[in-house]
Amino acid sequence: MAFHTPPQKQQGHYRYDPTALHPMGPARIFPYTGEDGLLRYLFTRFGHRWLDQGKLSQPWDLLLQQMHRGLKQLDDAWSYLTTQLVDFELFQSGWLNLDLPPDEQFNASFVRERRTMTNALLAAKKASESIGSLEVGRLHFYDALQQHGYDRPETWQIHQREEGLSDREFARQRVAGQNPVMLRQIQPVDQPLLDSLRSQPLQLGNGDAIDLMQAAAQHRLFVTDYPLLQNLSAADLQPGRYVGSPVALFHQSPTGLEPILIQLEPGNIVTPGTNGGPADRWMQAKLFVQVADVTYHELITHLCDTHLAMEAFAIATPRQLPINHPLYRLLRPHFQFLLAINTRGNAVLLSKGAAIDQLMAPTRETSLELINRAYREHSFSDHALPKLIQRQGVGAEFLPDFPYRDDALLLWEAIARYVTRYLQRHYADNVAIQQDPYLQAWAAELGEPLASRPRSEFPQAPFWLPESVLAEMGLQPTQLPNLPRVPGFPAQLSSLQQLIEIATQIIFTCGPQHAAVNFSQFDYMGYTPNAPFAAYCQPGDCTSLKQLLPPKEQDLGQMELTFALSGIRWGKLGSPDLIQFHDVGDRTVLSQFQADLAAIEQEINTRNQHRVAKSGVAYPYLLPSRIPNSINI
Incomplete structure (x- = not known):
C-alpha cells in the first residue's frame, strides 16, 4: 500500500x-x-x-x-x-x-x-409495585418475569436452599x-496486612488453626480488596448510603476456598467466630x-x-x-x-x-x-x-x-x-x-x-460561531492532555x-x-x-x-x-x-x-x-x- x-x-x-x-x-x-x-x-x-x-x-x-x-x-x-x-x-x-x-x-x-x-419488565414492575411487603413484591416480580419466559435469579434459589449467603x-x-476478576493471591506487597493480622486467632470451618505466614508461603492465601474505594468522604457518598474498602481473606483448603477474615476498616476485623456485637455481625x-x-x-x-x-x-x-x-x-x-x-x-x-x-x-x-x-x-x-x-x-x-x-x-x-x-x-x-x-x-x-x-479529530464548529462561545461550551479545548x-x-x-x-x-x-x-x-x-x-x-x-x-x-x-x-x-x-x-x-x-x-x-x-x-x-x-x-x- x-x-x-x-x-x-x-x-x-x-x-x-x-x-x-x-x-x-x-x-x-x-x-x-x-x-x-x-x-x-x-x-x-x-x-x-x-x-x-x-x-x-x-x-x-x-x-x-x-x-x-x-x-x-x-x-x-x-x-x-x-x-x-x-x-x-x-x-x-x-x-x-x-x-x-x-x-x-x-x-x-x-x-x-x-x-x-x-414488556416483561413493565409487567414485573406492575406486579410488584402495589404490594406492601418487599418480600412478597419480589416474588410477584419474579413470577411475572417467569410468565414471560425469564428465570428467577440464581442467587434467590441459592439463598432459599442455604438460608442466606453461606460462607x-x-x-x-x-x-x-x-465480578470474578478481583481475587488474587497474597503477594509481598501485602506483608503489612499480614503483619497487622499476625496476632489474630484464625481457623478454618473444620476448626483447624491457620498460620497466616505459613499459608501465604504455601500459596494458600487469597484476598479481594478495593483500594480504589479507599478514603471516600461523606461528600463522595449519597446521603444515607455507604460503601467502604473492605479486605476479605480466603484460604484454599482441601475442601475448597473459604473466607477466614474480613477487615471492614483498619482495626475493625470480623471472623466467622467473632464474639460481641450483633448476632449477625459476620453476615x-x-x-x-x-x-x-x-x-x-x-x-x-x-x-x-x-x-x-x-x-x-x-x-x-x-x-x-x-x-x-x-x-x-x-x-x-x-x-x-x-x-x-x-x-x-x-x-x-x-x-x-x-x-x-x-x-x-x-x-x-x-x-x-x-x-x-x-x-x-x-x-x-x-x-x-x-x-x-x-x-x-x-x-x-x-x-x-x-x-x-x-x-x-x-x-x-x-x-x-x-x-x-x-x-x-x-x-x-x-x-x-x-x-x-x-x-x-x-x-x-x-x-x-x-x-x-x-484538532480535527474533535467536532468542527461552524465558522460563524464566536470563539468565546465555543470555549465556554468546551468545544475548543485550549490544552490537550x-x-x-x-x-x-x-x-x-x-x-x-x-x-x-x-x-x-x-x-x-x-x-x-x-x-x-x-x-x-x-x-x-x-x-x-x-x-x-x-x-x-x-x-x-x-x-x-x-x-x-x-x-x-x-x-x-x-x-x-x-x-x-x-x-x-x-x-x-x-x-x-x-x-x-x-x-x-x-x-x-x-x-x-x-x-x-x-x-x-x-x-x-x-x-x-x-x-x-x-x-x-x-x-x-x-x-x-x-x-x-x-x-x-
Whole structure:
C-alpha cells in the first residue's frame, strides 16, 4: 500500500467528544453529528449551564427546569413508542438517527429483542409495585418475569436452599459470580496486612488453626480488596448510603476456598467466630464486601473495562481504516451497536438522577472520577486474560476450581487461533505490518499523546460561531492532555504477533469478557440481599441486616436495572450472519472458529454437569451460544 488516504467522510462522522477530555478518562464519541447536531448541543448545554450557575431569576429558572423535565419525559416516551412500533422500519432507519454516525443505531432485529424485554419488565414492575411487603413484591416480580419466559435469579434459589449467603457461596462468587476478576493471591506487597493480622486467632470451618505466614508461603492465601474505594468522604457518598474498602481473606483448603477474615476498616476485623456485637455481625461483614464488590463491578469491571475501554477502538477503526482493510473487516463486527448502547448508557446510568444517583452509594461525580482514575491504572495489555491470571497468582496450580478462568481461557485461545489464521493470510511478515500506512495511522490515533494529535479529530464548529462561545461550551479545548487515548497502547505497530495480541484482546473483551460480567448481573444482583448496590448503615452502626439492606424502592429498582442490563442477548459470537467475509479463505478461517466454539460449548456443558454435582450451581455465562458478538447491552 503506497498511498494513505484516510476515509474522510467517516472521519467527519466520527468525532471525539472534547467535553469528555478528562486527563485520565476514556475517549468518547461526540453524540451530536453534523453542524445541526452542534446547535442542538449548544442549546442543551446553555440551558444546563444557566441552571447550574444560577444565572436566571427564579421564574425563568423554574421554567427551564420544567422544560428539561418535559424533554426528558418526551424522550422516554419516544423511546418507548419506537420500541413498540419497531415493525415500522422508519423508526429504526437513518431518517431518525440524529445522534450517531450512519448505521451505528440499533437495527429492527435488536429493538424487537428490546421490546420483548421491556414488556416483561413493565409487567414485573406492575406486579410488584402495589404490594406492601418487599418480600412478597419480589416474588410477584419474579413470577411475572417467569410468565414471560425469564428465570428467577440464581442467587434467590441459592439463598432459599442455604438460608442466606453461606460462607461456601460467598467464596464461590469470587470465582464464578458477576465480578470474578478481583481475587488474587497474597503477594509481598501485602506483608503489612499480614503483619497487622499476625496476632489474630484464625481457623478454618473444620476448626483447624491457620498460620497466616505459613499459608501465604504455601500459596494458600487469597484476598479481594478495593483500594480504589479507599478514603471516600461523606461528600463522595449519597446521603444515607455507604460503601467502604473492605479486605476479605480466603484460604484454599482441601475442601475448597473459604473466607477466614474480613477487615471492614483498619482495626475493625470480623471472623466467622467473632464474639460481641450483633448476632449477625459476620453476615453483615460479608454484605459490606458484596457492596464494595458490586460497586467496583458496575463502575469499573463492567462499565469502564468493557464498554468505555472499547469505545476508542470503535471510533478509531472507521476513522482510519477503509472498509476493505483486513483489520476493519476483522474488528468491525465486534463493535456493532457499541456506540449506540454507550450513548444510551449516558442517560440510563450516568446522567443526573439516573441509576447511579438513585441506587449506588458514590455520587455521580465521584463515580465518574473513580472510572477515570481506574482507566489509567493499567495499560491496555495488562487486561489480557493470561497476564491477569499470572499477575494475580490465580493459575490452576494454586486454585484448581475457578469456573470463570477455565472457561475464559478456552475462548481466549480459540479467538487467538482465529485471529492468527486470519491475519497471517493478509500479512506475510513484520515488514508488511510496518509498511501498512492505514494500520500505523490507526495505532497512532490510539497510542500517540493527545497533545500531538490534530484538532480535527474533535467536532468542527461552524465558522460563524464566536470563539468565546465555543470555549465556554468546551468545544475548543485550549490544552490537550499529554496522554494517549488508550493507556499503554503502542503508537506504532512493529510485528504481526503484536497485532495478533491486540486484536485477540479486543475481540475477547467485546465478546466473552463482556458476557461474563454483564449477563451474570441479574443472577447475582437481581436478588438484592445477595449483593446490594449500597449499604444503608456504616460498620459499627448497623444493628441488623434489615438496616443494612436497601429500602423497598431501591431494592426493586436494583432488580429492575439488573434485569434490564442483562435481559437482551442479540447476535452470537462468530456468527456468519454478523461476520460477512467475502473472501473464500477468510470464510474458511471463520468456519474453523465456529468449529472451535462448538467444541468449547460441549466442553463447558460437561464441566457444568460436574459443577452442579459439586456445588449445585453451573457457570453458563461463557457458553459460546450465549455470548453476543459485540457489546450491545
